[in-house]
Amino acid sequence: MRIVEPPGRVPSARERPTPGKPSRGRWFGRGRLRLRTQVLLLQCAVVAVTLATAFAAFAYFNEHRLDREYQLRALAVARTVASEPSVRRAAAEFSAANARPGSGAAHTGRATLAAGPAQTVAEAARARTRSLFVVVTDDKGIRLAHPERAQLGKKVSTDPSGALSGHEVLARHRAHLGDEVVAKVPVYAPGSTTEIVGEANAGIAASAVQAQFLRTLLGGLGWLALALLLGVAASAMLARRWKRLTLGLEPEELAGLVQEQEAVLHGIGEGVLALDSEGRVTVVNDEARRLLASDAAPGRGIEELGLTPRVVQALRSPSRGPVMAAVGERVLVLSSRTVQRDGRDLGTLLTVKDRTDVESLTRQLDAVQAMSSALRAQRHEFANRLHVVSALAHGGHLTETADYIDTILGTGRLAEELPGIDAVHDSYLRAFLTAKAAQARESGVTLLIGGATWVDGTLAAPVDVTTVFGNLVDNAIEAAQHGGRAAAFVEVELMTEGTTLLLTVADTGDGVPPGDGSPAHDVFREGVSTKDHASVVGGRGIGLALARQIARTGGGDVYLAEPGGPPLTPELPDAPRTFGPDTAPVTGGAVFVARLHDVMEIPT
Numbered sequence: 001m002r003i004v005e006p007p008g009r010v011p012s013a014r015e016r017p018t019p020g021k022p023s024r025g026r027w028f029g030r031g032r033l034r035l036r037t038q039v040l041l042l043q044c045a046v047v048a049v050t051l052a053t054a055f056a057a058f059a060y061f062n063e064h065r066l067d068r069e070y071q072l073r074a075l076a077v078a079r080t081v082a083s084e085p086s087v088r089r090a091a092a093e094f095s096a097a098n099a100r101p102g103s104g105a106a107h108t109g110r111a112t113l114a115a116g117p118a119q120t121v122a123e124a125a126r127a128r129t130r131s132l133f134v135v136v137t138d139d140k141g142i143r144l145a146h147p148e149r150a151q152l153g154k155k156v157s158t159d160p161s162g163a164l165s166g167h168e169v170l171a172r173h174r175a176h177l178g179d180e181v182v183a184k185v186p187v188y189a190p191g192s193t194t195e196i197v198g199e200a201n202a203g204i205a206a207s208a209v210q211a212q213f214l215r216t217l218l219g220g221l222g223w224l225a226l227a228l229l230l231g232v233a234a235s236a237m238l239a240r241r242w243k244r245l246t247l248g249l250e251p252e253e254l255a256g257l258v259q260e261q262e263a264v265l266h267g268i269g270e271g272v273l274a275l276d277s278e279g280r281v282t283v284v285n286d287e288a289r290r291l292l293a294s295d296a297a298p299g300r301g302i303e304e305l306g307l308t309p310r311v312v313q314a315l316r317s318p319s320r321g322p323v324m325a326a327v328g329e330r331v332l333v334l335s336s337r338t339v340q341r342d343g344r345d346l347g348t349l350l351t352v353k354d355r356t357d358v359e360s361l362t363r364q365l366d367a368v369q370a371m372s373s374a375l376r377a378q379r380h381e382f383a384n385r386l387h388v389v390s391a392l393a394h395g396g397h398l399t400e401t402a403d404y405i406d407t408i409l410g411t412g413r414l415a416e417e418l419p420g421i422d423a424v425h426d427s428y429l430r431a432f433l434t435a436k437a438a439q440a441r442e443s444g445v446t447l448l449i450g451g452a453t454w455v456d457g458t459l460a461a462p463v464d465v466t467t468v469f470g471n472l473v474d475n476a477i478e479a480a481q482h483g484g485r486a487a488a489f490v491e492v493e494l495m496t497e498g499t500t501l502l503l504t505v506a507d508t509g510d511g512v513p514p515g516d517g518s519p520a521h522d523v524f525r526e527g528v529s530t531k532d533h534a535s536v537v538g539g540r541g542i543g544l545a546l547a548r549q550i551a552r553t554g555g556g557d558v559y560l561a562e563p564g565g566p567p568l569t570p571e572l573p574d575a576p577r578t579f580g581p582d583t584a585p586v587t588g589g590a591v592f593v594a595r596l597h598d599v600m601e602i603p604t
Helices: 024-028 035-082 085-097 110-114 117-129 206-245 251-265 286-292 309-316 356-394 398-411 413-417 427-442 462-481 543-553
Strands: 133-138 143-145 169-175 178-188 196-205 271-275 281-284 323-327 330-341 344-354 446-449 489-497 500-507 557-562 591-596
Touching: 035 085, 035 117, 035 133, 035 169, 035 178, 035 196, 035 206, 085 117, 085 133, 085 143, 085 178, 085 196, 110 117, 110 143, 117 133, 117 143, 117 196, 178 206, 196 206, 271 286, 286 330, 286 344, 309 323, 309 330, 309 344, 323 543, 356 398, 427 446, 427 462, 427 489, 462 489, 462 500, 462 543, 462 591, 543 557, 543 591
Parallel strands: 446 489
Antiparallel strands: 133 143, 133 196, 169 178, 178 196, 271 281, 271 344, 323 330, 330 344, 489 500, 500 591, 557 591
């Protein structure tokens, strides 16, 4: 994602070109090839060097192969001539004559040698095999057969000792006929396999070998050109793919983006998690790992991150607005969106904000507002009572005034409006219950304290208790208010056992409807709510999940004891019903139970 700077922005010191150092525009504009062109040229150079090396090896091995092939061909010709009986007899006769003074091939006329059997056989073999020459000598190296008659009776121009010693010789050298490929074999006396009486030489012109070599190279050049074209085409495709993978950015730009990304990701107070189009992590900072309680790392799939279902849903279904989620003891605000460039889907970006402290302060502010409303109501009624006392006193009705004051002092405001609160000794819980009772009255619901209530200690963790208890009571008040029963009641019971506080909240609402499984399971899942999600920013379904997580963190739990249900028949508005500490408990709606460990201080 490239950042477009607003007009008039002053570049930072890092962005301003340094004297003596070319600026980014100069390097990427006129003075330097772009990365795509560099990759293409480099790949073409690699392909060219590789093919040239391969072609050189091909030429080297083919040259030696052709030399060997033509030497073996000359060897076959020489063996054939040396094995001819007439050639063996002629060589044996001249070798025997060499022992007599003034005799032998060197003293024989050329005409005689040209008409001899050795010359006849050698010339026939040369013509038949199209060899450069076929030569036969005696045991002194004197030519008995040669393509040129002037060379008959003369000693060969190359060393004949190898063949005359019984070895077959393959060589390439330059003689009076030019460059040649030569094979030399010994000629044995008739009927003998050990007596050497001469040698037979066969040679092929090196020009023939060269011509064959050039024809082979030309064929190889055709394949070389084809391979070069394929290599260049593949390099062009690779450069194009490189450009697409790097989004057209140059190496310096990529390095700058990485540095800026690291600085931004680890310098902000929000968690950032980015996934590619296949659901694998591409970017994640330390804050995201901390808030999501995950060991996410680049390259890992979304299923391997250990995220809660609410977070996974936010990643897989990006939405425009924020989403609330509970992870551990934290309340998080998630914002997810898809990232696109040039119409191509690059994945999903998730930003995570910690709202735990804000949520706690919100709960406490709600309690303060509720208590403030209760105090305003008390102030209003207290003013009314003072007016009555004032009127009675000014009217001279002293007896009635005294009786009225005794009535007020005998009952008390809290005892009159919230029976059973005397069983709660903690001042924080008393104020909280009084405030919730006032809040319930404003909603047309009566809050009752159950007869089994007994709290003789003081709170050690008021914030946790307020969060859990407040969620349960708020849900019960709303359920009773919108339930189908005519009488709207909420009953709470608080009991302590050492440092453990047991809370029970029942209402007369329509109960918890069954979900995909049991209602006791679904109601605590993030995002599950029977209320309107659109009425709250970030959606509903976070309160009960958060309450359970807080309770389980301390070793306790929150569970649905009874799901309840709507009434079978509508109740009459004037149906006489009495509730209180000494009457039957509130029934019909849902019953939630919370067990909170280590939240009370044992009284001394």
